[in-house]
Amino acid sequence: MAITRRSWLRLTGATGAGLMSGADLFADFFQPAATASSAAAELKTLITSCGLCDSTCGMRASVQDGVLRFVEGLPGDQHSNGGICAKGTSSISTIYDPDRLKYPMKRTNPNKSLHSDPGWVRITWEEALATMEARFKAYLAQSGPESLLFVTRNSPDLFARFMNALGVVNRVDHNDLCYVADRIIQRYTMGPHTFAHDFENSKYILLFGWDLIARSKVVFCHQFTAARDNGAKVVCFNPQYSPTARMSDEWYPIRPGSDLAVVLAIIHVLLDEELYNRDFVREFTNFTEFEQEIRANFRQYSPEWAEKLTDVPAADIRRIAREFGTRGPSVAPLHKKTIGANYANSTQVAHAISVLNILAGTIDRPGGRYFPRTISIPAVDSVYPPPKYPPKTGRRVDGRDKLPLVTEANNGMFSTLSDGMLNRFPGVIKGIFWQGYSLNSFPRPERVAQALKTAEFMVVLDILPVDAALMADIVLPSTTFLEGSDLIARTNNAKSPQVVVRQPVVSAPFETRSLGWLAIELGKRLAPDYFRTSDGAWISSSRLLDEKTKRAGLGETFAEFRSKGLVTIDRPFVPATKFSTATGKCQLYVPEFAKLSYDPLPVWKPKREQPSQSYPYYLLTYIPSMHRRNSTQNNPILHRMMPENSAVMHPALAAQHGVREGDKVRVSSRVGSVVLPAHLTHTVRPDCVLIAHGFGHVSPMLRRAGGKGVRDSDLIPDRTIDDLLADSNFGGSGCIMDAVVSVEVVLR
């Protein structure tokens, strides 16, 4: 019997309604079944790795007739443990999404707005590159590098080289909404930044907002269940009864933004009752040197004090602290958005949790937070050393220069960008390159669009016609991770080194190009000296990959490594005895912070916005398990699972405003309001409104996701750099949950 797996490619909408994205021209690509030679064509299996999140799960891809049929997990991969999430397995449907950008295009409508048709017309790559060259050259000559804004990550290395070669100062990324505070804290308290936790050997796990189960980050999910299988106790603090809370032993519906108080009180008990790991603390930390300051600092934070701020009973805090101190190995993981960027006190939370882990004595020890043992893959600058880069001078529109530690971490800030472009330095930015980010990610996207409008020229590279593309002068079609090549070293679960391949399992369709390709092409035109090898030839990405493979000891060529796909080096785990801080020790008290007049030890600070008469409820946002932030809402399979978001609230809160299940409600904050259906549940505190992130795309060219759901970010205040300074928010947290809201019914 035969089950056809071809019919899935016959997507409706490949013709018609394609006026703007030109999808009607490409029916053949989206209906390969019609042209496939025979049903019995050989099925090839290729190894690659997922590019959707930092889990980078190994993938086994089945390809037939050049068409990707199925992807599943790769057995033997320590990151994925052979599993894969809904986003990863559905990524095929993104490749074959008829809404995909296919050719470079330019706008014909001079009126830039999120709400009008840009009037795109197809152009050649040559025209696109020549226009970018002319514009960027003119801006550099007239106004210097400060006039260029790059909204993109600092990767791949080829693109970083391109930006360095131009002397780009204004590069911003999402990490102020994500992990930069944690990164800074780790750097000064224990060493290099890591998300790796040895859960399987932990016996006691404390989760402060850590909710990666609900994000289905596979690398953490299977380690978490392994911890439970091995008998670990898990205690979860979260205002929402999330999937992580369901899989924990104890759940405390903590008051939003008050986790810091519980952590401080636990430290108080550990010190008070001498329950910390004395051997580790004496030998590997600066505890002895600063014992007086440390004890004095935490003496004020009793469990009774914390109870009043957090709604967590003092007796429970005391018991949990004793369990944490005696039932180890214990660990309190911290990861990215979970808590590290959500509130004005998030830098303090990150520091307090770091202190907790150091007192547990599990830094780079079994059952604790550890430094991944990785294979170092050389970057382009070590393979082909560049000429000296120009100095980075000019005004930072995001104000990052006022936060030296954020500058040192080389992360720019989303939350202060619009204030910088509109108020502090209007007109400074003339040309913008934008890649891989959605406008929804920024607090107050409409205000960001206003800011973007002040630039003369904007280029967007993306897979889909995202909202930001509506503001662009030139739109460029990007490849997906399933069409690219790379070497991926395991980090988030790497007690022994492992490298997995990323390779094109299908060829890049239409005229889609990768960011690395674009770096070289723009580099040749704008900074040729930086894109030649020592023998004068242009840098080629394939030769570069061969060199990286060779220098990392993975094989003679990338092709050779490709045939292996996955390499693991069996090496025993030797715990660190020297830590990469200035003193070589874990630093509870951070002298460098004191020098900058920051608090050298974590101290209590409330979140920025508190419920008031006008806005009586806390806003909570979350990313649902089946969506990757803003980028998968147009995927047919994931869209069906969750096409839009709702205002999730407790029935008691709903009753106060006469809200019933499914009613349309208006949720307002001091900066904006959204209208969406209400969903009533007992899984959230009665003083919170919970809205999923990632929805509310306005681009009509996203024919599934456009116009569905609302942007949580419309409710989230953007920041000025002075706000951050006033909050002593030296880790630069974007405060994406630090908002309060009101609720009213608008439609039944």
Add this chain to the structure above:
Amino acid sequence: MTNYGWLFDAKRCLECHACEAACSQWNGGSPPAQFRAVRGFESGAFPNVRTQVLSLSCNHCLNASCVKVCPTKAMTRRADGIIHVNKDVCVGCGLCSRFCPFGALKLDESSRKMTKCEMCAPRVDGGLQPACVSVCPTQALQWGPWDEIRQNGSDRTENFVHVWTSPAVRFITGTWKQS
């Protein structure tokens, strides 16, 4: 030849919907087929609330009503117990779906034939697990010879009613123990 069955361990389920996505991706269609669904159930009142998640598809019942009632004998059981639709014979009358206690049968609007989970039979024939089981990040959803599966779990759990059709599904109930 042995029968096959499902084993579901609710405590391990992340509610990540990977099984559901893999099912859709494997079976294709436009809109993509959905023969497996992940559903959450809530009970109790805040703060003593509880949730439970189930991932369910056709249970390839040992005493299947769909096979019994099909007037054209389109609903067929393979030697290994996988129940599939013979598309050459199916007239799309939908009688099977009326008698299925699990809502596992769906009418494909374009072909006017019934469709259902066929346990990824081509994968099984090739020695692979069904797509949904293969992707599960925490082994919450398992699959195997029914003689083994039936030993390893209970025939009922909260929010699942065991019925006379003898569904080939078992549940691991309860939670983890601390050591």
